[in-house]
Amino acid sequence: MHDVPPDPHSVRKPLPDDLVVRQDNGAESRWETMWQGVEQQSDTPTDRFFVRNHTATPLIDSSTWSLKLYGTGLRGTPDRTAPVTIDYDQLRSLPRTTQRILLECTGNGRSLFVDQQGEPAPPGTSWGLGAVGTATWTGVSLRTLLEQAGITDQATCLLPIGLDGDFSDEGVHHGPVRRPLPVSKAMDDVLVAYEMNGEPLLPDHGFPARLVVPDWVGIASIKWLGEIEVSTTPLHSPWDSTYYVMDGEPLTELVPKSVLELARNAPLRAGERHQLRGRAWSGGDKIISVEVSVDDGRSWQQAELTDDGPWMRWQVDWRPDADQRGPHTILSRATDAAGRRQPDRTPLNPRGYLFGAVVRHPVMVI
Ligand SMILES: Nc1nc2c(c(=O)[nH]1)N[C@H]1C(S)=C(S)[C@@H](COP(=O)(O)O)O[C@H]1N2
Numbered sequence: 001m002h003d004v005p006p007d008p009h010s011v012r013k014p015l016p017d018d019l020v021v022r023q024d025n026g027a028e029s030r031w032e033t034m035w036q037g038v039e040q041q042s043d044t045p046t047d048r049f050f051v052r053n054h055t056a057t058p059l060i061d062s063s064t065w066s067l068k069l070y071g072t073g074l075r076g077t078p079d080r081t082a083p084v085t086i087d088y089d090q091l092r093s094l095p096r097t098t099q100r101i102l103l104e105c106t107g108n109g110r111s112l113f114v115d116q117q118g119e120p121a122p123p124g125t126s127w128g129l130g131a132v133g134t135a136t137w138t139g140v141s142l143r144t145l146l147e148q149a150g151i152t153d154q155a156t157c158l159l160p161i162g163l164d165g166d167f168s169d170e171g172v173h174h175g176p177v178r179r180p181l182p183v184s185k186a187m188d189d190v191l192v193a194y195e196m197n198g199e200p201l202l203p204d205h206g207f208p209a210r211l212v213v214p215d216w217v218g219i220a221s222i223k224w225l226g227e228i229e230v231s232t233t234p235l236h237s238p239w240d241s242t243y244y245v246m247d248g249e250p251l252t253e254l255v256p257k258s259v260l261e262l263a264r265n266a267p268l269r270a271g272e273r274h275q276l277r278g279r280a281w282s283g284g285d286k287i288i289s290v291e292v293s294v295d296d297g298r299s300w301q302q303a304e305l306t307d308d309g310p311w312m313r314w315q316v317d318w319r320p321d322a323d324q325r326g327p328h329t330i331l332s333r334a335t336d337a338a339g340r341r342q343p344d345r346t347p348l349n350p351r352g353y354l355f356g357a358v359v360r361h362p363v364m365v366i
């Protein structure tokens with residue numbers, strides 16, 4: 001597909017061998033986790049965690065950085081020229097919390113619209129299934145920060161703004177990456193994180209501070225957080241109007257998905273018992289069942305589930321027979337507590353978001 005080296009100006013962390021890199025053009029870059037590279041690990045190691053940048057990773061000096069809050073939803077309605085500010089040391093001295101949270105890009109699995117469903121390629125990064133990861137994040141709850149800044153009962157909407165330069169797409173200038181967040185979600189479970197897996201954030205993941213918005217599409221988790229407008233009236237940006245919308249509605253919760261922790265076309269010996277392992281997750285609701293089919297969906301076997309916080313781990317045994325030698329397909333299908341089950345197909349949408357269909361994982365029985 002696209003095995004082009006990463007643009008060094010876009011992503012800065014070193015590239016271990018067990019990552020896949022995909023890139024369409026110089027203006028965009030991303031790294032994608034290879035599932036066989038996180039096998040058996042609860043959290044995704046930071047060096048293997050996917051990166052999705054609209055522009056390029058900025059290097060920000062935490063000693064001069066501060067987060068600026070302003071708007072009609074704060075006491076005294078400070079405006080952008082006289083904001084409430086919180087610097088790095090102040091942020092780190094607020095009450096801290098540590099949580100495991102999953103992040104997934106809205107376009108994760110986009111390439112499967114083409115590879116699995118034969119659809120024309122939608123615009124956007126042609127991710128496999130590795131634009132998802134779980135990390136242990138440390139920071140301040142956004143609620144604490146907003147209360148400290150003087151949020152009022154009239155506030156309804158936030159606009160968090162990133163410090164990575166302006167984004168342009170097909171000649172249209174969209175300004176800095178920013179996406180509105182309803183106050184109800186902001187006050188519920190959002191984190192302003194400054195550590196990832198026990199270390200200060202890497203530049204690629206938002207240093208010095210970023211939002212981490214549990215259960216919601218990755219774009220909500222604004223990196224390199226510079227400003228938050230707090231408003232009593234609705235706010236909008238291209239990231240909730242042009243991008244990351246479906247049928248006119250801004251996308252919020254993730255959908256159920258499952259993956260195998262196995263390379264595509266992995267060789268599996270006939271006549272031997274293989275433990276097939278994978279993961280499944282869903283926005284907001286727990287996964288309650290994963291079924292696996294090795295006969296093209298004619299029969300399904302329940303996988304054994306192990307709760308691992310933001311995602312479930314699952315496993316099932318399979319012993320391919322000698323007469324099954326050759327290319328083979330393994331299907332996995334997750335169901336969440338809200339009763340949402342992965343469908344056989346995901347209807348194509350214009351930008352190829354939220355591919356949630358049952359994945360047909362190719363293996364080679366040898
Ligand atoms: N400021 C800013 N925040 C951003 C982005 C960006 O380009 N700029 N990309 C978003 C998208 S689309 C995703 S999927 C996640 C990716 O986070 P990661 O690169 O740490 O994995 O960050 C989100 N936050």
Ligand SMILES: [Mo]
Nearest residue numbers: 105106218219
């Ligand atoms: Mo994303």
